[in-house]
Amino acid sequence: MSNTHLAELNNGIVTSWMPLVTPAPSPYPSSCLSALRLETISGSVTNIVAFDPWYGQAIDTAYRNCLAPEQTVWWAQQNAPSTVLNLGPFSCPTPYTTAAVSNIKAGTTLIACCPSNYAFQGEILPPLSGRQCLSRLTSGQVITAKTGSIGPNQWNITTATITATDVGVYGNQLNGFVFADASATATTTGTKPTGASGSPTATGPNLAASTSGIQTAEQSRNDAASALSTGVKVGLGVGISAAVIAICCMIVVCFMFRRRRAARRDGSSDELGSTKNIPPRPERSLPPPPLPPKPAALPQELSSVIDYYEVEANEKRPPKAPEKPPIEMWA
Numbered sequence: 303m304s305n306t307h308l309a310e311l312n313n314g315i316v317t318s319w320m321p322l323v324t325p326a327p328s329p330y331p332s333s334c335l336s337a338l339r340l341e342t343i344s345g346s347v348t349n350i351v352a353f354d355p356w357y358g359q360a361i362d363t364a365y366r367n368c369l370a371p372e373q374t375v376w377w378a379q380q381n382a383p384s385t386v387l388n389l390g391p392f393s394c395p396t397p398y399t400t401a402a403v404s405n406i407k408a409g410t411t412l413i414a415c416c417p418s419n420y421a422f423q424g425e426i427l428p429p430l431s432g433r434q435c436l437s438r439l440t441s442g443q444v445i446t447a448k449t450g451s452i453g454p455n456q457w458n459i460t461t462a463t464i465t466a467t468d469v470g471v472y473g474n475q476l477n478g479f480v481f482a483d484a485s486a487t488a489t490t491t492g493t494k495p496t497g498a499s500g501s502p503t504a505t506g507p508n509l510a511a512s513t514s515g516i517q518t519a520e521q522s523r524n525d526a527a528s529a530l531s532t533g534v535k536v537g538l539g540v541g542i543s544a545a546v547i548a549i550c551c552m553i554v555v556c557f558m559f560r561r562r563r564a565a566r567r568d569g570s571s572d573e574l575g576s577t578k579n580i581p582p583r584p585e586r587s588l589p590p591p592p593l594p595p596k597p598a599a600l601p602q603e604l605s606s607v608i609d610y611y612e613v614e615a616n617e618k619r620p621p622k623a624p625e626k627p628p629i630e631m632w633a
Contacts, residue, residue, distance in 0.1 A: 307390065307481065317386045322478060324370035326396035334368035335397065335417075338447035338471065340460060347462075350439075350447060350471045351432060353417050361448050361457050370395060373476055377429045392478025401435065401475075402426060409482030417473040426477060434475035439464045445471075 307319040337357050341349040355374040358366035376389055394400050394415035401422035402414040414426045416435035427434045439445070443464045450457035 315384060315386055317388060319388055319390050319479075320372055320375070322370060322372050322389050322392050322395065324372055324395075326370065327367055328396070330397050331368065334365060336446070337362070337365050337368065338445060340447045340449040342449060347449075349432075350445065350469070352437075352471050352473045354432075354474055357448075361450075376476075377474065379429045389476075389478030391481055393480070394476065398476055406479075411480045413478055413480055415476045415478075420471075420473040427475060432472050432474045435473040436470045437473060438470045441465060441467055 309316055309318040311317075335352075337352065337354070339351045339354050339357060339361065340347050341351060353369065354361075355369050355377040358364070358368055359374060372389060373395075376387055379387060392413060394413060397418050398415035399418055400413060401416035401420075404412040404414070404426060406412055412426065414422065414434065416422050417437075420435035420437045423434055423436055425434065441464055444461065445464065446459060446461050448457045449460045
């Protein structure tokens with residue numbers, strides 16, 4: 303199994319990939335299954351933890367080979383780091399089984415692993431959040447665990463009898479990625495881990511996975527060989543989209559402007575054409591001047607007087623002499 307993925311920069315966080323290549327001891331020591339640690343606050347036990355990567359490093363080095371060194375490195379990360387280490391290519395090692403599978407994208411799958419007989423709690427958690435897997439304890443059960451503080455010879459063996467009914471042991475999880483271009487496959491694919499009660503836990507579609515605490519940089523990769531980060535790709539996508547929108551707006555504006563100009567030009571032509579087609583107005587002739595009023599009829603007395611003088615004049619006019627023939631001068 304080899305690492306085929308290069309480091310990435312996503313949102314200011316550098317993500318590197320480390321394959322899980324260290325095999326678990328075979329057969330797996332039963333003492334590793336019972337290596338428990340008590341977490342206490344002010345002297346009161348708050349949690350019982352199993353499969354603690356720090357157990358073989360800080361509590362008892364005889365248990366150092368219980369877990370792969372890659373798991374210890376992965377678990378040692380901070381909750382909000384500037385550099386993230388993810389496991390992949392990856393498969394659940396012994397004594398872990400596949401608890402949940404989440405398809406990040408085509409060719410990339412997140413595998414959540416829980417220790418055998420530990421029930422998946424419905425949420426994929428990042429390192430240092432050891433609440434992904436739980437094994438219930440029964441009332442009257444006796445456990446032996448180490449309690450103390452970090453440092454040499456600071457741990458004591460404590461034996462306790464369980465009296466409550468809601469007590470359990472949290473088994474620290476192990477999560478990693480499987481890629482389509484890698485040869486790694488989950489050795490426990492299809493296996494449903496069971497809790498202390500023997501009931502199967504939810505896997506696949508039933509998981510309410512929350513990977514907000516896990517820096518899954520592979521989610522933003524389009525291709526394994528691509529060197530572009532998610533930020534660059536998003537920037538390119540936004541820039542190209544904005545450019546396309548701007549070009550479309552310019553085309554629409556130009557089209558509307560040209561259409562408006564054409565409409566104005568057509569309107570002017572129509573007005574001119576309509577003016578040309580108007581028939582000329584007929585010239586109106588002035589009415590003839592009114593005729594003068596007819597003179598009023600003369601009174602009868604005046605008319606008779608006029609007639610009298612005309613007759614009188616005619617009577618006094620001398621008679622016209624008869625015309626003599628012309629005298630011929632040549633006899």
